[in-house]
Amino acid sequence: xxxxxxxxxxxxxxxxxxxxxEVVRVIVAILLAYALALALLLIFSDxxxxxxxxxxxxxxxxxRRVGNIIEQAxxxxxxxLCMCFMYSVNEFNLAGEGAFIMGGCITSWIALSIPGGxxxxxxxxxxxxLIAGMVGVxxxxxxxxxxxxxxxxxxxxSLMMNKxxxxxxxxxxxxxxxxTTIAMGGSWRLPNELKLPxxxxxxxxHLGLILALIAVAVTVIVFYRTPFGGAIRIxxxxxxxxxxxxxxxxxxxxxxxxxxxFLAGLGGCIEIFGMYxxxxxxxxxxxxxxDGILVAVxxxxxxxxxxxxxxxxxxxxxxxxxxxxSTEVPAEFIQVIQAIVILLVAAQMFLAKTRxxxxxxQAQDDLAKExxxx
Amino acid sequence: MAIEMLRxxxxxxxxxxxxxxxxxxxxxxxxxxxHALIGExxxxxxxxxxxxFGMEDCxxxxxxxxxxxxxxxSPLDAIAKGVGMxxxxxxxxxxxxxxxxxxxxxxxxxxGIFDFEEAVRMTQAIADKYNFTIDVRAKIKDISVxxxxxxxxxxxxxxxxxxxxxxxxxxxxxxxxxxxxFEQLKMLKEDGHSIIFISHKLEExxxxxxRVTVLRRGKVVGSGDVSELDEVKLSRMMVGRDVILKIxxxxxxPDNILVEVKNLTHRSREGVLQLDNVTFNLRAGEVLGxxxxxxxxxxELCDVIAGISSYEGGSVSINGQTTMGMxxxxxxxxxxxxxxxxxxxxxxxxxxxVKDNIMANRIFSKEFRKGLFLNRKxxxxxxxxxxxxxxxxxxxxxxLVRYLSGGNIQKVVVARELTSxxxxxxxxxxxRGIDVNTTxxxxxxxxxxxxxNDMGVILVSADLNEILEVSDRLMVMWKGQIVxxxxxxxxxxxxxxxxxxxxxxxxxVEELEALI
Numbered sequence: 001x002x003x004x005x006x007x008x009x010x011x012x013x014x015x016x017x018x019x020x021x022e023v024v025r026v027i028v029a030i031l032l033a034y035a036l037a038l039a040l041l042l043i044f045s046d047x048x049x050x051x052x053x054x055x056x057x058x059x060x061x062x063x064r065r066v067g068n069i070i071e072q073a074x075x076x077x078x079x080x081l082c083m084c085f086m087y088s089v090n091e092f093n094l095a096g097e098g099a100f101i102m103g104g105c106i107t108s109w110i111a112l113s114i115p116g117g118x119x120x121x122x123x124x125x126x127x128x129x130l131i132a133g134m135v136g137v138x139x140x141x142x143x144x145x146x147x148x149x150x151x152x153x154x155x156x157x158s159l160m161m162n163k164x165x166x167x168x169x170x171x172x173x174x175x176x177x178x179x180t181t182i183a184m185g186g187s188w189r190l191p192n193e194l195k196l197p198x199x200x201x202x203x204x205x206h207l208g209l210i211l212a213l214i215a216v217a218v219t220v221i222v223f224y225r226t227p228f229g230g231a232i233r234i235x236x237x238x239x240x241x242x243x244x245x246x247x248x249x250x251x252x253x254x255x256x257x258x259x260x261x262f263l264a265g266l267g268g269c270i271e272i273f274g275m276y277x278x279x280x281x282x283x284x285x286x287x288x289x290x291d292g293i294l295v296a297v298x299x300x301x302x303x304x305x306x307x308x309x310x311x312x313x314x315x316x317x318x319x320x321x322x323x324x325x326s327t328e329v330p331a332e333f334i335q336v337i338q339a340i341v342i343l344l345v346a347a348q349m350f351l352a353k354t355r356x357x358x359x360x361x362q363a364q365d366d367l368a369k370e371x372x373x374x
Numbered sequence: 375m376a377i378e379m380l381r382x383x384x385x386x387x388x389x390x391x392x393x394x395x396x397x398x399x400x401x402x403x404x405x406x407x408x409h410a411l412i413g414e415x416x417x418x419x420x421x422x423x424x425x426x427f428g429m430e431d432c433x434x435x436x437x438x439x440x441x442x443x444x445x446x447x448s449p450l451d452a453i454a455k456g457v458g459m460x461x462x463x464x465x466x467x468x469x470x471x472x473x474x475x476x477x478x479x480x481x482x483x484x485x486g487i488f489d490f491e492e493a494v495r496m497t498q499a500i501a502d503k504y505n506f507t508i509d510v511r512a513k514i515k516d517i518s519v520x521x522x523x524x525x526x527x528x529x530x531x532x533x534x535x536x537x538x539x540x541x542x543x544x545x546x547x548x549x550x551x552x553x554x555x556f557e558q559l560k561m562l563k564e565d566g567h568s569i570i571f572i573s574h575k576l577e578e579x580x581x582x583x584x585r586v587t588v589l590r591r592g593k594v595v596g597s598g599d600v601s602e603l604d605e606v607k608l609s610r611m612m613v614g615r616d617v618i619l620k621i622x623x624x625x626x627x628p629d630n631i632l633v634e635v636k637n638l639t640h641r642s643r644e645g646v647l648q649l650d651n652v653t654f655n656l657r658a659g660e661v662l663g664x665x666x667x668x669x670x671x672x673x674e675l676c677d678v679i680a681g682i683s684s685y686e687g688g689s690v691s692i693n694g695q696t697t698m699g700m701x702x703x704x705x706x707x708x709x710x711x712x713x714x715x716x717x718x719x720x721x722x723x724x725x726x727x728v729k730d731n732i733m734a735n736r737i738f739s740k741e742f743r744k745g746l747f748l749n750r751k752x753x754x755x756x757x758x759x760x761x762x763x764x765x766x767x768x769x770x771x772x773x774l775v776r777y778l779s780g781g782n783i784q785k786v787v788v789a790r791e792l793t794s795x796x797x798x799x800x801x802x803x804x805x806r807g808i809d810v811n812t813t814x815x816x817x818x819x820x821x822x823x824x825x826x827n828d829m830g831v832i833l834v835s836a837d838l839n840e841i842l843e844v845s846d847r848l849m850v851m852w853k854g855q856i857v858x859x860x861x862x863x864x865x866x867x868x869x870x871x872x873x874x875x876x877x878x879x880x881x882x883v884e885e886l887e888a889l890i
Contacts, residue, residue, distance in 0.1 A: 225747045230730065230737040238723035244682065244714050245735040245790075246703035 029344035037337040058322030067203025072314035077212040078267025079292025080306040085260030087301045089236040095158040096264035097289020098165030099136035103268030105169040108279035121193040136265020144257035148250040186280035196274040206274035219303040232256040376404035379568040385435030395421035408569045410579040413589035427459045428452040458530025459539040468515035473497040476528045520551035549872040576605045626846035628657035632830040639687035648674040650854040656830040663845025671854035672834045681705040711796035721787040724776035764789040781812035802834045850874040859889040
């Protein structure tokens with residue numbers, strides 16, 4: 001198959017080698033990371049091979065664990081798509097995290113505030129999705145507008161925005177919806193009829209999976225099939241060029257970040273109503289927002305690859321959980337291994353020398369071929 | 375028998391993107407020789423010199439300096455062996471003096487502190503030795519382009535350089551400055567220095583050089599003594615066929631006014647006056663050339679008309695609509711298209727496909743929409759048609775622009791701008807640094823547009839040959855002002871033009887007003 005691919009006449013030789021190499025590179029990176037993990041485990045574990053096996057195969061050993069992978073991947077897809085939009089215009093707006101938390105928090109509060117039965121639950125959940133999205137828009141647009149109008153560094157302002165959102169959400173939880181009858185810090189029980197339906201019995205895989213996949217499809221269509229997508233790709237790839245061809249740079253910059261914020265906010269709401277019975281993100285808030293960066297970088301900023309990389313990250317996380325529960329290896333160590341895997345996959349220049357050598361050889365062969373008939 | 379100074383043998387270089395820049399190239403330079411390295415752009419001249427100067431690696435091949443094999447992994451190695459390079463774009467610090475720039479990296483010290491007087495003495499000594507007239511205490515930002523080039527040469531000489539690589543040194547010079555440079559290069563040659571002269575101006579090669587090596591598509595296709603060759607032979611070697619250096623163009627019949635610029639004034643962000651009371655008209659059916667030494671306001675004029683920069687005084691109107699306060703897009707909709715000066719920075723996006731680049735200026739147009747979505751079928755047909763019409767050499771419409779050669783990238787830009795439906799085209803350096811064939815094609819297209827489609831073209835170019843060949847009318851800009859207008863560009867000779875370009879002469883205001 002690879003051979004056939006390499007002989008495809010429609011692509012340039014160099015491009016073909018680059019793509020084929022990318023696939024090989026990711027696989028080699030993962031294998032290398034696991035080998036490294038095994039070597040480290042030889043020092044720290046009594047049963048290194050067993051631990052690695054748990055890490056790799058563990059997530060697939062029963063339905064519940066497979067379910068865990070998918071459940072974890074759902075919020076990652078939303079925040080990954082959010083970062084795809086941020087990256088598409090080359091802005092490192094990290095407000096997806098704040099948007100995600102606020103999306104979950106505000107919609108929980110509204111769901112608890114409106115007595116059941118006034119609005120049909122089907123309509124209510126759609127309404128909540130929209131509100132969550134708008135909350136996300138509000139959060140993400142602050143750094144976006146500040147950057148466009150006042151040239152405030154979006155990394156700083158979005159990180160500060162996230163901090164504000166952490167504490168604002170805690171404030172809302174503690175002062176407006178806390179269930180005082182339970183010991184843990186959580187809200188009252190969310191209305192049962194608003195809970196997203198479970199898709200696969202005996203797991204927690206919920207309707208959010210389908211919504212996430214729809215979001216991916218819509219993003220791909222927006223990116224490659226609409227004028228707006230074309231404009232943000234031009235703005236993102238070369239701002240000066242966009243300006244010279246008459247594309248409104250600031251407008252598209254802000255618009256792309258707003259759409260990103262909408263997706264992150266929506267993701268927060270879906271996570272709450274899919275996975276939780278109460279709103280309970282306090283200081284130990286979910287990290288889905290920041291993990292979205294990883295997912296988007298691993299996907300090379302291509303929205304179509306987001307489900308793959310979200311599942312990959314969720315799989316690694318689930319593997320870590322399995323090892324944590326079934327062996328004596330400390331959880332922190334598993335985090336280290338995770339990091340090595342991600343680092344090697346994300347490293348763009350990894351094996352670049354070998355790739356260049358192959359391209360050079362290909363070019364030489366081409367030249368030889370070209371010269372023979374002459 | 376001449377002593378061989380330098381030899382490059384069987385050099386092959388492949389860039390990481392698969393582009394083969396040099397294939398088995400060999401060439402040598404003798405002591406006291408000016409050796410021309412010529413070829414179309416993308417022929418591999420600059421790459422070969424970058425290898426010699428240690429800026430690029432090569433896969434195979436050897437370099438010998440005075441018979442001794444040398445391997446340069448950085449420009450420092452090359453400089454240590456007496457090889458120096460004068461880059462196309464000057465590498466000087468504008469806020470420092472000539473002397474400070476010349477000794478940069480080898481600063482003389484006194485008690486551990488930079489000794490400015492010694493630097494002045496060292497620089498002056500070298501300047502005197504080779505008869506360069508230059509004020510070594512002047513700041514770089516205050517001296518002319520021609521002087522800056524002298525400083526670059528001084529930098530090489532002060533380090534004991536014996537081989538000078540000059541990468542298209544005359545591209546930015548006026549005819550007079552070019553003459554001066556040639557005198558100085560000849561003097562260096564007589565002193566035993568070797569000079570590698572990169573150019574694609576045949577006339578200069580004939581005037582200055584002893585031997586010539588011609589590169590085409592990364593290979594040596596010919597070499598020999600200049601005395602045994604002529605321009606026609608050389609150009610045949612370069613492009614493999616006879617290039618028509620003259621363009622036959624039908625007579626221009628200027629019609630109604632398309633662009634009216636009145637008393638236009640513009641300052642840079644730093645407050646420097648860049649456009650000073652500029653007034654002119656562009657009519658349908660003519661190519662209006664703007665000549666001038668680079669940096670005299672030509673690019674600013676283009677940017678202001680296109681709405682990239684704002685203006686503080688005067689007015690611009692395109693097809694009867696005044697553009698004050700309009701966005702770039704609104705101005706484009708009045709009927710303007712622009713081929714920008716820097717194709718890599720503002721002319722295209724190298725990380726997008728040929729299709730995306732061609733569609734960039736019409737992506738929001740209703741014509742290419744089907745409901746909410748882009749009409750892919752229509753777009754694909756259109757893009758394929760343009761690829762064929764403008765002979766863009768690419769694998770298909772989805773190929774990223776960064777895999778194309780410079781000339782083909784420019785064809786993408788030209789295809790996009792000339793088909794946008796505009797009737798006013800600003801072409802700022804449309805053929806800079808691209809191969810002869812594409813150059814010829816773009817020039818012909820510009821002329822054709824005005825004759826057949828009744829469009830107007832404003833052409834800015836540093837290439838005098840281009841300005842004189844393509845323009846119908848010709849204006850000269852100097853220090854942000856229009857100092858001359860010639861109603862018949864083909865009746866102007868280069869010497870006269872040079873005098874206006876350097877500000878030695880200017881037409882009286884009344885005469886200019888009559889020619890607007």
